[in-house]
Amino acid sequence: MEGPEIQYSEAVIDNGRYGKRVVRFETGRLAQQAAGAAMVYIDEDTVLLSATSAGKQPREGFDFFPLTVDVEERMYAAGRIPGSFFRREGRPSTEAILACRLMDRPLRPAFVKGLRNEVQIVVTVLAINPDVLYDVVAINASSMSTQLSGLPFSGPIGGVRVALIDDGQGPQWVAFPKHSELENAVFNMVVAGKVAGDDVAIMMVEAEATDNSWKLIKEQGHQAPTEEIVSEGLEAAKPFIKALCDAQADLAARAAKPTVTFPIFLDYEDDAYAAVEQASATKLAAVFTIADKQERDNASDALKDETIAALVGDFAGREKELSAAFRSVTKHVIRQRILTEQIRIDGRGLTDIRQLTAEVEVLPRVHGSAIFERGETQILGVTTLNMLKMEQQIDSLSPVTRKRYMHNYNFPPYSTGETGRVGSPKRREIGHGALAERAIVPVLPSREEFPYAIRQVSEALSSNGSTSMGSVCASTLSLLNAGVPLKAPVAGIAMGLVSDQVDGQTRYAALTDILGAEDAFGDMDFKVAGTAEFVTAIQLDTKLDGIPASVLAAALKQAREARLHILSVLTSAIDVPDELSEFAPRVIAVKIPVDKIGEVIGPKGKMINQIQEDTGADISIEDDGTVYIGATNGPSADAARSAINAIANPQIPEIGERYLGTVVKTTTFGAFISLTPGKDGLLHISELRKLANGKRVDNVDDVVSVGQKIQVEITKIDDRGKLSLSPVVADEENAAEEVAAESAAE
Known part of the structure; x- marks a missing residue:
C-alpha cells in the first residue's frame, strides 16, 4: 500500500566555525485535513508540527481580522511527564505564550487586509533537544503551513535568532544558537522578515542582552551591544532569513494549494472616505493640535459625531463605514502633518520627549x-x-x-x-x-x-x-x-x-x-x-x-x-541603592560541608524545623552546602547561624569570642590574624590605636609584626563569613602570661 506523497525542502544555515544548522520543511504526511500543515525539523532532533485552518464563513459583527496563534508544548517531546496534579498539560506556559506572540506579530500584517474569516495556527512541539530554542523555529513553521493553506497571505516569512558570541577568535553573529552557546553570548536577537526584491525587509525584532553580558563585557572584554553593533546584527540576520524564505517558497511552489478567494470586507468605500474627508479634514487638523489627551479625544469624538450626523442622510445604513472613514482621515491628517511640517499631535518636534x-x-x-x-x-x-x-x-x-x-x-x-x-x-x-x-x-x-x-x-x-x-x-x-x-x-x-x-x-x-x-x-x-x-x-x-x-x-x-x-x-x-527596608528580610549565607547537610536537616526535617521554630528564621539549603538564612531582624538570623554552625561547623568562631591569634600578614590597612587553622580575621589599622595608647597609627608594622601573638575578640562577621577583630587591651597581662606559657611548652 502506497503512503502519502511527502515533499520537503531544506535551508542550510552556515555559521562558519560554529558549524551548520539544517532546517527542513516537510508536508504531506501529517494533519492532512488542515488547510495547510508542515513538519519542521532542525538538525533532525527537534520537530514541530504547524497546522493552519480557516473558517468557512466570515465572522459576523467583526471589524478586525480574527487570527489566533497557539503553541502546544507536549512534555513527551522532552521525554517528561507533566508535573501537575493530573499529570497532563494545562494552561500554556509563559514561554509558550511568548512564542505565540513571536509568531503572531510578523504574520498578522502579511494577511490581506479586510479578511474576516477566522484563521487559526496551531504549532505543536512533538520532539525537542533540550538545548534547542524552539520559538524561532515556530515562526518558520507557522509561515510554512500558512503558505501551503491557500489563504491570501503575502509570505513567506523567515525568522532567525542570532547571538553575538566571542570564543576568543573575535565576535560573530551565530544563527540558531543553542542554550549552551548563549552562555558565552552578550546579545540575543530574534529577527523576522521577508524577501523584498534584492533585500530583506524587517518585520519584527525581539532582542535582549544576556544574563552574563555584564560579566563578559566588563571582566572578559567582549564587545558591548551598542546601537552600531545591534544594527550590524540586523544586517547579519538577512542572509539567514533569505535562505529560510527561499526554502519555504520552493516547497510552496510544489505543494501549496491554489489561493482561495475569500470575501474581503473593506472598512469603507471610496465615496464615504471622500465625503468624510471633505467634511472634517480641516477641522481635524485643528483638533490634533490640542496637547491634552482627554481634551483632544473629546474634541475628536464630538467632531466625529457631528460629521456622521451631517452625512448619514446621504449614507443611510452605512454609519460603520463613515466611522471607519473618519478614523482613516484622522490617520492621514496626522501623518501628513508630521511628514511635511515635522510637527506632532501634541505640538512636539520629532525628537522631543514629554515632561x-x-x-x-x-x-x-x-x-x-x-x-x-x-x-x-x-x-x-x-x-x-x-x-x-x-x-x-x-x-x-x-x-x-x-x-x-x-x-x-x-x-x-x-x-x-x-x-x-x-x-x-x-x-x-x-x-x-x-x-x-x-x-x-x-x-x-x-x-x-x-x-x-x-x-x-x-x-x-x-x-x-x-x-x-x-x-x-x-x-x-x-x-x-x-x-x-x-x-x-x-x-x-x-x-x-x-x-x-x-x-x-x-x-x-x-x-x-x-x-x-x-x-x-x-x-x-x-x-x-x-x-x-x-x-x-x-x-x-x-x-x-x-x-x-x-x-x-x-x-x-x-x-x-x-x-x-x-x-x-x-x-x-536616586543614583545609589538605598539601605534595605526595615520590613525586608535579612538574608545571610553560611557554608557547611556537603556531608553535614543531612545532620542540619535532621530525620524528617526535625532539626531544621526546630531551628526555624526557635529562631523565627527561614532556612534553605543548596546542594553545594550553601545555607541561606532569612529573618526579619538581625538577632534571629544570627541565632539561626549559631545553631547551624554548632551542628555543621562546630569550630567556626562567633561574635564576642576571644582568641590568642598569630599575626600572619601586615598590610597598609591592618593585620591579618590567624585564629584557628584555616580561619583568619582582619585587625584593622583603626583598631591598633588601642595598642598604641590611643595614638593614631600610620604604619601597621610600628605596632605589630608577623609572628607576634595577640589576644583579639571577634567584633563582626559579614554575610560572606569574613571576620573583623579588635585587640583585647584589658587582658594584655593575661595574654602575656599565656604567650610565656605557650613558649615554654614549645
Missing part, C-alpha cells in the same frame, strides 16, 4: 517603590524581596528550571479611562512584563552578591504611550529604593515611525516618545531599553510589510539620545 517625573519611596511598608511619569503615562513600580526558595519554579520544555527575578506587569482598564475585565493577565500583559524583565536582568547582581528572590510589579496607572518602557524606568527606581545593587541604571523609550507618499516619494519620520495615538496611527512601535553604555532590550512591531534596516538603524541612534536624557532624570531621583 518626565521620577519619585521613589512612595508607599509605606513595601520593600521598594517608585513612580515614573512621562507625560500622561504613569507607572507605579513595587519591589518585594524574599528568600531564594521563593524564586519561580518553571516546568516547561526549556532547560531553565527556576527564575530569581520575576517581573509582573498589570494594565487595568482605568489606565485609559475605560471599563473592562480585570483578573488573570492577558497575553499582552505577559509580553510587556517579559520585555521589561529582559531589560533589567543584565544589570542585576548575582545570586552570590545579593541572595534574594526579587519580584517586581509594574502597575500602569495611566497610559498614553509605551507603558512597557515606563515600567523599565519605574523598575530601576524601585529596585534601587529596595536596596538592590544594580550594576547600572536602565531606561527605556518607545520610538514610532510614520511613512507616506509625499511629492511622489516615500518618506519616513522616526518619532521619539510616541503617544498612544501615534502608536495607533503610525507604522511602527520600536521599544529600546538600555544603560548609558549599551542596549539591554529591543522590541519592534510593524504594520508595514517590512521596514528597511537603514531606517531602523537611524531610529536606534535617535533612541539612544532619548535614553541618556531619561537616565539623567532617574539618577537625579
Whole structure:
C-alpha cells in the first residue's frame, strides 16, 4: 500500500566555525485535513508540527481580522511527564505564550487586509533537544503551513535568532544558537522578515542582552551591544532569513494549494472616505493640535459625531463605514502633518520627549517603590524581596528550571479611562512584563552578591504611550529604593515611525516618545531599553510589510539620545541603592560541608524545623552546602547561624569570642590574624590605636609584626563569613602570661 506523497525542502544555515544548522520543511504526511500543515525539523532532533485552518464563513459583527496563534508544548517531546496534579498539560506556559506572540506579530500584517474569516495556527512541539530554542523555529513553521493553506497571505516569512558570541577568535553573529552557546553570548536577537526584491525587509525584532553580558563585557572584554553593533546584527540576520524564505517558497511552489478567494470586507468605500474627508479634514487638523489627551479625544469624538450626523442622510445604513472613514482621515491628517511640517499631535518636534517625573519611596511598608511619569503615562513600580526558595519554579520544555527575578506587569482598564475585565493577565500583559524583565536582568547582581528572590510589579496607572518602557524606568527606581545593587541604571523609550507618499516619494519620520495615538496611527512601535553604555532590550512591531534596516538603524541612534536624557532624570531621583527596608528580610549565607547537610536537616526535617521554630528564621539549603538564612531582624538570623554552625561547623568562631591569634600578614590597612587553622580575621589599622595608647597609627608594622601573638575578640562577621577583630587591651597581662606559657611548652 502506497503512503502519502511527502515533499520537503531544506535551508542550510552556515555559521562558519560554529558549524551548520539544517532546517527542513516537510508536508504531506501529517494533519492532512488542515488547510495547510508542515513538519519542521532542525538538525533532525527537534520537530514541530504547524497546522493552519480557516473558517468557512466570515465572522459576523467583526471589524478586525480574527487570527489566533497557539503553541502546544507536549512534555513527551522532552521525554517528561507533566508535573501537575493530573499529570497532563494545562494552561500554556509563559514561554509558550511568548512564542505565540513571536509568531503572531510578523504574520498578522502579511494577511490581506479586510479578511474576516477566522484563521487559526496551531504549532505543536512533538520532539525537542533540550538545548534547542524552539520559538524561532515556530515562526518558520507557522509561515510554512500558512503558505501551503491557500489563504491570501503575502509570505513567506523567515525568522532567525542570532547571538553575538566571542570564543576568543573575535565576535560573530551565530544563527540558531543553542542554550549552551548563549552562555558565552552578550546579545540575543530574534529577527523576522521577508524577501523584498534584492533585500530583506524587517518585520519584527525581539532582542535582549544576556544574563552574563555584564560579566563578559566588563571582566572578559567582549564587545558591548551598542546601537552600531545591534544594527550590524540586523544586517547579519538577512542572509539567514533569505535562505529560510527561499526554502519555504520552493516547497510552496510544489505543494501549496491554489489561493482561495475569500470575501474581503473593506472598512469603507471610496465615496464615504471622500465625503468624510471633505467634511472634517480641516477641522481635524485643528483638533490634533490640542496637547491634552482627554481634551483632544473629546474634541475628536464630538467632531466625529457631528460629521456622521451631517452625512448619514446621504449614507443611510452605512454609519460603520463613515466611522471607519473618519478614523482613516484622522490617520492621514496626522501623518501628513508630521511628514511635511515635522510637527506632532501634541505640538512636539520629532525628537522631543514629554515632561518626565521620577519619585521613589512612595508607599509605606513595601520593600521598594517608585513612580515614573512621562507625560500622561504613569507607572507605579513595587519591589518585594524574599528568600531564594521563593524564586519561580518553571516546568516547561526549556532547560531553565527556576527564575530569581520575576517581573509582573498589570494594565487595568482605568489606565485609559475605560471599563473592562480585570483578573488573570492577558497575553499582552505577559509580553510587556517579559520585555521589561529582559531589560533589567543584565544589570542585576548575582545570586552570590545579593541572595534574594526579587519580584517586581509594574502597575500602569495611566497610559498614553509605551507603558512597557515606563515600567523599565519605574523598575530601576524601585529596585534601587529596595536596596538592590544594580550594576547600572536602565531606561527605556518607545520610538514610532510614520511613512507616506509625499511629492511622489516615500518618506519616513522616526518619532521619539510616541503617544498612544501615534502608536495607533503610525507604522511602527520600536521599544529600546538600555544603560548609558549599551542596549539591554529591543522590541519592534510593524504594520508595514517590512521596514528597511537603514531606517531602523537611524531610529536606534535617535533612541539612544532619548535614553541618556531619561537616565539623567532617574539618577537625579536616586543614583545609589538605598539601605534595605526595615520590613525586608535579612538574608545571610553560611557554608557547611556537603556531608553535614543531612545532620542540619535532621530525620524528617526535625532539626531544621526546630531551628526555624526557635529562631523565627527561614532556612534553605543548596546542594553545594550553601545555607541561606532569612529573618526579619538581625538577632534571629544570627541565632539561626549559631545553631547551624554548632551542628555543621562546630569550630567556626562567633561574635564576642576571644582568641590568642598569630599575626600572619601586615598590610597598609591592618593585620591579618590567624585564629584557628584555616580561619583568619582582619585587625584593622583603626583598631591598633588601642595598642598604641590611643595614638593614631600610620604604619601597621610600628605596632605589630608577623609572628607576634595577640589576644583579639571577634567584633563582626559579614554575610560572606569574613571576620573583623579588635585587640583585647584589658587582658594584655593575661595574654602575656599565656604567650610565656605557650613558649615554654614549645
